[in-house]
Each structure stands twice: as structure tokens, then as C-alpha cells.
Amino acid sequence: MKKPFKRPLKQQVQNHLDQVQMDTSQFTALEKLMANNEQKEKKDSRSSWVPLAAAGMFFFAVITAFMALQFSKDNLLTMPQQIAEEVVSNHLKLKPLEVKTGSIDAVRGYFNKLDFMPVESSLQALGNLQLIGGRYCSLQGITAAQLRMKQGKNLQTLYETEYVPAVFGDLPSLEKGEAPLVIYAKGIKVKVWVEKGLLFALTDSPAVTGRKENDG
Amino acid sequence: MELDRTSLEKLYRYAYTLTANQADAYDLLHNAIETGLNRPSDTAEKYIAYLRVIMRNRFIDEYRHNQSFPHEDIDDHSPVSMSGSSLEDVVIASHDLSVLWKTIEPVDREVLYFWAVEGLNMREISEKLEISRGTLLSRIHRLRKRLSENVNDRQRGQV
Numbered sequence A: 001m002k003k004p005f006k007r008p009l010k011q012q013v014q015n016h017l018d019q020v021q022m023d024t025s026q027f028t029a030l031e032k033l034m035a036n037n038e039q040k041e042k043k044d045s046r047s048s049w050v051p052l053a054a055a056g057m058f059f060f061a062v063i064t065a066f067m068a069l070q071f072s073k074d075n076l077l078t079m080p081q082q083i084a085e086e087v088v089s090n091h092l093k094l095k096p097l098e099v100k101t102g103s104i105d106a107v108r109g110y111f112n113k114l115d116f117m118p119v120e121s122s123l124q125a126l127g128n129l130q131l132i133g134g135r136y137c138s139l140q141g142i143t144a145a146q147l148r149m150k151q152g153k154n155l156q157t158l159y160e161t162e163y164v165p166a167v168f169g170d171l172p173s174l175e176k177g178e179a180p181l182v183i184y185a186k187g188i189k190v191k192v193w194v195e196k197g198l199l200f201a202l203t204d205s206p207a208v209t210g211r212k213e214n215d216g
Numbered sequence B: 001m002e003l004d005r006t007s008l009e010k011l012y013r014y015a016y017t018l019t020a021n022q023a024d025a026y027d028l029l030h031n032a033i034e035t036g037l038n039r040p041s042d043t044a045e046k047y048i049a050y051l052r053v054i055m056r057n058r059f060i061d062e063y064r065h066n067q068s069f070p071h072e073d074i075d076d077h078s079p080v081s082m083s084g085s086s087l088e089d090v091v092i093a094s095h096d097l098s099v100l101w102k103t104i105e106p107v108d109r110e111v112l113y114f115w116a117v118e119g120l121n122m123r124e125i126s127e128k129l130e131i132s133r134g135t136l137l138s139r140i141h142r143l144r145k146r147l148s149e150n151v152n153d154r155q156r157g158q159v
Helices: A009-018 A024-076 A079-093 A104-110 A124-128 B005-019 B022-036 B044-066 B094-101 B106-116 B122-128 B133-155
Strands: A006-008 A130-139 A142-151 A154-162 A181-185 A188-195 A198-204 B091-093
Touching: A006 A009, A009 B005, A009 B091, A009 B094, A009 B106, A024 B005, A024 B022, A079 A130, A079 A154, A079 A181, A079 A188, A079 A198, A104 A130, A124 A198, A130 A154, B005 B022, B005 B044, B005 B106, B022 B044, B044 B106, B091 B094, B091 B133, B094 B133, B106 B122, B106 B133, B122 B133
Parallel strands: none
Antiparallel strands: A006 B091, A130 A142, A142 A154, A154 A198, A181 A188, A188 A198
8 A cells, every 4th residue: 555645744734725725706706795895985985075075165165155245345345435334333333432521632632542633623514513522443443533422412423543545545635625425324424534634434323312322 | 995816815715724614614704704894904914814803703603602612721731841843843644634634623723724824933823813822832732642643543544
């Protein structure tokens, strides 16, 4: 009887396991199984980021639209109109007065942190108004004095600030014989003019019965 | 993650090492791939290692269901005199190994697989199988003895 040929165990184990092979159909089945999952993963990952991306794009679009709207709104308004809008907006709030006085000198004494001196205007319309006080404010980002005027029970707001042409643009000057610009904002008439190197903006709101003055 | 045929073949051989049956090996591998499909792995090596763990755990579960998996039945403190390379000088005929393969305990087949196919040393095998080095050496000692006895018995026509 022929004696079996012996080899080292390690080699025999390797040989034995080398003979163990899957057939083509088994390979194909396993590859198909993995490929299907690969496609599913891609689909899943797509479906997971698509809603996020859509939400992000929607958010971006909303923000962009909002900013564009604000930008276009500001740009569509002329500078006098923007001044009038800001003046009326603050006029309607009637924020508490920081100084209560009927004297322009006392007002000047209070507004000592301004880069300009509040002055009386020569505009005739102001002749009927009585000064009752004021507060620090700003107009288009420039520090201003917000003065409150009274005519009977009717309150008006007068803004005075340094006239900066680069900011406020070309405005009518009383000294040149030009009439104030008349602009309506939120239903309230606003006169805007330049006088003595200052920009003036005066509301001319209709009389309001029963409106309580919030003067702090 | 998709694997190439070489990797699949390797996994299949490991499955066969556990089951000692080609049909069972295929089922075990198929099942492991199904289970591990959704596991994200950055490299093929990690994915292969993961599939191997799945197969092993699944096999042990099924094995335990039928009989106790002979994993911890060797006395870790039994005297071990041989070195880690004690299988190196064992020689065996191809036919004898084929016959004995099914009778060897699954854990011992794993030892042979990692030693002969993966080229791991004893320390690496003990880490892989999560058994102590002493246990592994005892197991190798018994395996070596058993292989010799079985081959001798076969040569004498007793098996």
C-alpha cells in the first residue's frame, strides 16, 4: 500500500482551505446583495441631505428676499422721504422728554454734547409753536436734537441736526429763499429744510383730541 | 461597502473554518453581509473584520444552541511545556487533514486558520480569539496530540 505523502500542517491547512471556493452564482448573489445596499445607501444619503439642503436654500431665499426688500425699500425712498419717515416714526412714539423747558437757552444748555447749537428757525410756521422740551435723538445715524413743540393741545416734533450734504443730499435752504420740502410720511406732513447750517424737520400733524403726551 | 471577490473568498474560507461545511459557510457569510450592510466602514479591512466578528458570534450562538461551544473548557493553569510554534513541525497527509477537519473543534479550526492562512502568531491569535495565551497553548498541545493520534489510528485502520 502506498504511503500517503505528508507535508507540514501549515501547508496542508492552506491547501485544504484553498480548495474551498464559492461558485460563480454564489459570488454573484453576494455581490448583488452588496450592490443593492450600496444603491440604497446612496438613495438614503441623498434623501437625508435633500430636505436639509432644501430647507437651507429656502431659508437663504427668505433672508435674501427680506434683505433685498429692505435694501430696495431704502433705495427707492429719496433721502428727504427717508428723513420724513424717521421723523414721523419717532414723532408718533412721543418718547419721554429728557429736558422740559420752554426756553431755547435752557435747551441749548441741555444739548451740550451735540456738535452743533440748537437754534430758533425763522420759519413762520414755527411762530405759533411753543417749545416744551427735548431729547437726544439721531437722524439717519447723525446725532440730533428732537424738540417737542406745542400748539394748544397739539404736539409737533422738530428735528435739528448738523447738515451734512454728503448724507442728506441737496435740500432747500431758507437763506437762499427756497421753500421747505413738504413730504408726507404715515399720513403726517413733514417740512424739511436747511437753515443756519442745520437741517430742520418739522412735523405738521393734525390735532388729536384726547392723545396723552408721554413726557416721562 | 462592496468587497472584491478575493475578500469574499477569504471571508468564505473563514466561515468554512467555523462550520466545516461549505453550504453552512455560505449561509453564514450571506447572513453576516446582510447584517453588516448598514454598518458604515471607512476601509475594507475594518469591514472585513466586522463581518468576521458577526460570523463568529452568529456561529457561536447557533453552536451553543445545539451544543456547548468548547471555548472555556481547557484549564488555563494546566502545565504547558511546548512553545507557540509547536504546530510548526507537525506533518500530515492531505487526505488525513480533510478527514480530520470536521472532527476538530471549531475553536481549533480557527486557530489553524489564523495561524496558517492569516499568518498570525500565538499572541495575535489569543487576542483574536479572546483567550489567554496559556489556554491557547494548551489547546494547541491537545490539537497536536489529537492530530497525531488520529493519523496513527487511521494508519492502523482503526478510524
